[in-house]
Amino acid sequence: MMTHRLIHAAKAALCRLMFCLSLVSLLSLVSLVTHAEQSTDYEALFNAPADNAGLSKLVTRLGGGESARGEFTQSRYLKVLKKPLVSRGEFLFQDKLGIAWLQTAPFPSGLVLTQNTLVQIDADGNRQVSHADDNPQAGAMAQMMPNLMSALLSGDLAPLQAQFTLHLLQQADCWQLGLEPIDPLVKQAMPRIVLQGSEGLESLSLLDNRGDLSIIEFNALAQRPLTADELAYFRLDSDPRPATEAR
Template sequence: MNSVLAKCALFLCIACSLTCALISLSLKAETLNDKLATPGDYQALFSQSADTAQLVALSQKLNLGETVRGHFVQSRQLKVLKKPLISQGQFIFDQTQGLIWQQIKPFESLLILKDKQLIQRDSQGRVQVSKADASASAAAMGDLLPSLVRAMLSGDISGLSENFELHFLITDKLSPDGQWQLGLTPKDPLMKKAIANMVLEGSDVLQSLVLLSAAPNVTPQDMTRIDFSALSQGTLSEAELALYALALEASKP
């Protein structure tokens, strides 16, 4: 998948990035979680290194195949705001077609990452296309974030060490599913300016992606948490293929 982050924002997914662009909201949103994790909660993780055996075991857990879909709830905590901004929606990741990030609340928007371009459709139906090579920082993140998306949703963990410093921590050894955290620090300085650290969390499946704007011991800082649910696999439906077709139409001169 040649998906790209075309601006210094997250497209996801996460990348996220993940992969998907985090849209700045002017409305204050209510908190869905009683207490969000803080950056300091991840200091123990980033003091641990990840070994090969742990990465192999994690790859086997996360392998959901070539096509994955699910729901997300995104909580974005900005240091200038007292309450996090909340958005909800659904996503589709296909290793051939790319990534669709469809926000439903608090307003509708659609992001499609495919073939080195980002297509955005806002709540008014307006479509904008961004190219990967529009800037050096966009090109750098465009090279790295597709690997992160594949790792999150198809278990391709082993290749991440080329572009990220990896950290691994078992957070609940008593849990039958084995709760874990995988920390990623980008090696590329351009990407690191946009996203200083990332954390994948899960058990037998991926549960969340956390993005930190600085090191875990730095406060205050911007922090985004994306919780995933209802993950499933299977071939693309006609309705899903129609969404990807929008990317082809938007890219025509």
């Protein structure tokens, strides 16, 4: 029994570590670019304040819908490691409910973010629920991330202006949106966020104060209603399947 509890606690701790290192990504075109070169590119972005005309143009490019499903590949570049840590899976988004990250490799795990709740799912489908009142930083993240994805996937950027200082670079074939959180709790966890795409959202990246970089590239994005099985991940009273069974 004690061994089982220790294993369960270790899994939960590992899921929390994955969450803290996760939730972000970078340009799909820069996978071979060095860490230093990426930082230089971002300095140019964060020296370019967004204006209303530019944001209106970006909204037109994004289009959007109320729900979506897609696949992701996440790479975490840590200064202490020579090679990135890579994980893969799928995500589910519903405007009124939140977002679910369902990792399938290197091991199955899940993370569901709603406006007031963070749910971690282990490989056996066991869930650990955290509420905003239990952990202020986790609560701030659980509120911010669904709003961020909702803005980018629905094409409504207005809510972001209340939560972030916005920076924008646009060209004919691509755009970059830089975000600096206003909330100090969120800023401590994610001081700078970069989103990029050609038309819709293709990647999202996180730069932290230690110089580490997390990258998530989105693929096979389909803006469509979620199935009943997919919606079950957002119900606190449901018994969701392990992430490896999500489709």
